[in-house]
Amino acid sequence: MSEGVQLSGVSVNFGNFRAVNNVSVSIKSGEFFSFLGPSGCGKTTILRAVSGFISPSAGSVRIGGQDMAGIGPNRRPTALIFQNLALFPLMSVWENIAFGLEVRGAPRAARRARAEELLRLVDLPGAGDKAIAQLSGGQKQRVAIARALAVEPKVMLLDEPLSALDLKLRQHMRAELRAIQKRTDITFIYITHDQGEALAMSDRIGVMSQGRLQQVDTPQRIYENPANGFVASFVGENNVFNGTLDDIQAGVGTFTTDDGEVLRAMVGSGVKEYADAKLYVRPERVTLNPVSEKAREGANVVAVKVASIAFEGNFINIHASDKRGRRHIVQVPNDASVWIPPVGTDARLEFTPDQATILTENLPARAGEDDVGVRQGQSYRVEVAQ
Amino acid sequence: MKDVARRYGFAATVVMVALTAFWVLVLIILPYLFLVDASFRPSLPADQVGGPNDHYTLQNYLTLLNPNATKEFLFLSIPIHLFVFAQTVAISCLVTVITLALAYPLAYILAKVVNPRTVATLFLILLIPLWISELLRSFAWYIILAYQGPLNALLGLFGISPIRWISGYNGVIIGLIYTYFLFMLFPIYGSLTTLDSNQIEAAEDMGARWWQIHRRVVIPHAKPGIASGCVMVFMMCAGALFVPRLLASPSSRWFTEVIMQWFFEGLDWNTGSAYAFMLLLVCTVFVSLMIRLFKVNLTDIAR
Ligand SMILES: Nc1ncnc2c1ncn2[C@@H]1O[C@H](COP(=O)(O)OP(=O)(O)OP(=O)(O)O)[C@@H](O)[C@H]1O
Ligand SMILES: [Mg+2]
Numbered sequence: 001m002s003e004g005v006q007l008s009g010v011s012v013n014f015g016n017f018r019a020v021n022n023v024s025v026s027i028k029s030g031e032f033f034s035f036l037g038p039s040g041c042g043k044t045t046i047l048r049a050v051s052g053f054i055s056p057s058a059g060s061v062r063i064g065g066q067d068m069a070g071i072g073p074n075r076r077p078t079a080l081i082f083q084n085l086a087l088f089p090l091m092s093v094w095e096n097i098a099f100g101l102e103v104r105g106a107p108r109a110a111r112r113a114r115a116e117e118l119l120r121l122v123d124l125p126g127a128g129d130k131a132i133a134q135l136s137g138g139q140k141q142r143v144a145i146a147r148a149l150a151v152e153p154k155v156m157l158l159d160e161p162l163s164a165l166d167l168k169l170r171q172h173m174r175a176e177l178r179a180i181q182k183r184t185d186i187t188f189i190y191i192t193h194d195q196g197e198a199l200a201m202s203d204r205i206g207v208m209s210q211g212r213l214q215q216v217d218t219p220q221r222i223y224e225n226p227a228n229g230f231v232a233s234f235v236g237e238n239n240v241f242n243g244t245l246d247d248i249q250a251g252v253g254t255f256t257t258d259d260g261e262v263l264r265a266m267v268g269s270g271v272k273e274y275a276d277a278k279l280y281v282r283p284e285r286v287t288l289n290p291v292s293e294k295a296r297e298g299a300n301v302v303a304v305k306v307a308s309i310a311f312e313g314n315f316i317n318i319h320a321s322d323k324r325g326r327r328h329i330v331q332v333p334n335d336a337s338v339w340i341p342p343v344g345t346d347a348r349l350e351f352t353p354d355q356a357t358i359l360t361e362n363l364p365a366r367a368g369e370d371d372v373g374v375r376q377g378q379s380y381r382v383e384v385a386q
Numbered sequence: 387m388k389d390v391a392r393r394y395g396f397a398a399t400v401v402m403v404a405l406t407a408f409w410v411l412v413l414i415i416l417p418y419l420f421l422v423d424a425s426f427r428p429s430l431p432a433d434q435v436g437g438p439n440d441h442y443t444l445q446n447y448l449t450l451l452n453p454n455a456t457k458e459f460l461f462l463s464i465p466i467h468l469f470v471f472a473q474t475v476a477i478s479c480l481v482t483v484i485t486l487a488l489a490y491p492l493a494y495i496l497a498k499v500v501n502p503r504t505v506a507t508l509f510l511i512l513l514i515p516l517w518i519s520e521l522l523r524s525f526a527w528y529i530i531l532a533y534q535g536p537l538n539a540l541l542g543l544f545g546i547s548p549i550r551w552i553s554g555y556n557g558v559i560i561g562l563i564y565t566y567f568l569f570m571l572f573p574i575y576g577s578l579t580t581l582d583s584n585q586i587e588a589a590e591d592m593g594a595r596w597w598q599i600h601r602r603v604v605i606p607h608a609k610p611g612i613a614s615g616c617v618m619v620f621m622m623c624a625g626a627l628f629v630p631r632l633l634a635s636p637s638s639r640w641f642t643e644v645i646m647q648w649f650f651e652g653l654d655w656n657t658g659s660a661y662a663f664m665l666l667l668v669c670t671v672f673v674s675l676m677i678r679l680f681k682v683n684l685t686d687i688a689r
Contacts (some may be wrong), residue, residue, distance in 0.1 A: 103598045
């Protein structure tokens with residue numbers, strides 16, 4: 001059994017500082033939802049408001065439709081996995097896992113049996129009698145998950161639980177977490193500043209910046225249709241052109257860069273004609289072609305010179321600078337058929353209008369500034385039918 | 387050792403080792419050995435020392451059980467010195483328990499609840515009394531607790547009739563708690579500052595009530611601090627001199643006073659040493675009991 005979580009207009013102030021600003025989102029029952037954002041943007045604060053360690057300065061948190069105001073963390077149907085795991089070092093593995101049952105007064109034999117069951121679930125059978133200090137990072141991770149599952153939460157809250165692990169293990173644990181979530185069918189609210197992690201694991205992602213929710217959507221749509229400049233540059237790599245939007249015809253805008261080059265691209269929501277804007281295009285959506293070849297029909301073209309080449313294994317990043325000296329990245333597969341010019345070659349950067357997006361930077365107001373209602377357009381209200 | 391020799395040269399190393407050895411052997415171990423030896427010999431006039439009567443005996447220790455001077459207690463007549471000894475130990479235990487009960491919550495609040503900037507100020511306030519000598523502090527309490535002193539005057543304002551504070555061991559208990567409170571507070575505070583607050587929250591998140599959190603998470607973590615606080619307070623109470631001198635009623639004696647009496651009034655160093663070693667023995671037993679009880683190491687306690 002799991003429950004959905006609704007945040008409506010949640011704000012959290014620390015003194016004069018507003019760490020979370022008017023966040024509204026409805027997380028569905030059984031969903032794997034990630035909050036993604038840079039360090040200090042208020043992710044942990046949101047999680048602590050959901051688990052009950054802090055009460056919001058404004059707005060409400062509802063779990064399964066029930067308002068959580070005045071209900072302490074020990075009485076909420078949530079389990080929190082801390083950024084540093086916070087296992088109890090003086091208890092054995094199985095005592096850690098069974099702690100939630102122990103404080104509920106379950107008899108020892110039942111606790112032990114349940115701990116063993118959960119240890120099998122997280123793929124650590126027989127480790128019950130070990131001390132916490134004897135475990136590796138990944139094993140501690142699993143114990144923390146088992147400990148949280150033991151109290152049969154309706155909502156599992158995870159605060160960057162993989163950040164302390166090395167890359168290989170992190171990737172393995174991603175899949176593992178996802179599998180456990182599917183198996184247990186518990187609502188997962190996952191926090192991370194690692195966009196790869198969020199994209200790979202989540203049903204939906206809420207991108208945050210400076211206390212505000214910037215966009216809530218599926219990983220694909222976050223990546224393909226970022227709502228604003230912040231999301232576009234935080235999630236994945238992007239090549240950016242500064243300039244102005246001249247006019248819009250059938251959703252395609254004509255954009256003049258600061259260098260006077262005219263480019264065409266899709267226009268994101270909220271961008272006005274004749275206003276400053278930015279054009280974003282992904283490194284894997286641009287191609288690099290010899291100057292001698294004829295450009296594709298309708299494609300945008302930017303003259304560049306190859307500046308450096310970075311071999312990344314399965315792909316290659318070609319860094320090229322335009323006539324102003326600004327760097328652009330072209331990502332090509334590591335494949336013999338792709339043209340890889342030597343450094344110093346003049347070349348042509350090409351991309352079609354449907355691969356690029358024109359967005360306003362739209363960076364949120366400084367957190368703490370009280371502007372609720374003034375810039376409503378920036379806080380995304382997402383209503384999802386239960 | 388080799389590292390030290392390489393860094394400071396051979397001669398300097400020899401001097402350092404020799405000085406340390408001198409300090410430990412001559413200034414600490416030898417005096418004790420002398421007292422141990424004395425405690426097993428009879429007290430004799432100076433001209434008979436080393437004579438035929440100067441042989442090893444347990445007599446000094448048995449003086450504690452002298453049946454000629456007894457005290458009636460619950461239908462039993464107990465040798466008076468043994469009674470004082472037992473009472474000293476019992477009251478020291480009681481003071482240790484009360485101090486622990488007061489210091490643990492305060493240490494927890496200082497370490498985990500109050501914000502760190504306030505803690506510095508609070509500690510300063512707590513430390514100021516330590517700048518004054520124990521003797522003066524005992525005097526201060528003597529004045530405060532006097533029958534016609536400020537405490538009773540204050541209570542009088544609330545219509546409470548005066549209480550004879552300095553009767554039996556009441557004054558001693560109050561004075562000892564006050565004097566040694568910080569020796570309990572600091573080790574516990576120290577061990578609690580190393581406890582990750584997330585562990586407390588994790589326990590709460592899993593449904594633990596506050597007392598369950600303390601029993602299963604906070605107290606186990608604070609054990610070394612609790613053990614060393616208890617050991618220090620117990621030993622200092624049992625060995626206290628000024629506080630019982632000033633704050634006990636005349637009939638309530640402390641074992642250290644008896645020891646003093648043997649040394650300086652009876653001029654019987656032999657029995658005095660024997661009594662002192664009895665006290666040391668009890669302290670040693672107490673330490674090993676704490677180690678057992680709290681399953682900590684001697685090094686944890688010394689920390
Ligand atoms: N108890 C507090 N008192 C004052 N300010 C706080 C408190 N807790 C957090 N903040 C501030 O609120 C902001 C958001 O903090 P939060 O811990 O939610 O960030 P985060 O997104 O989890 O960052 P990270 O990825 O580094 O963990 C930060 O600027 C932080 O300094
Ligand atoms: Mg955080």
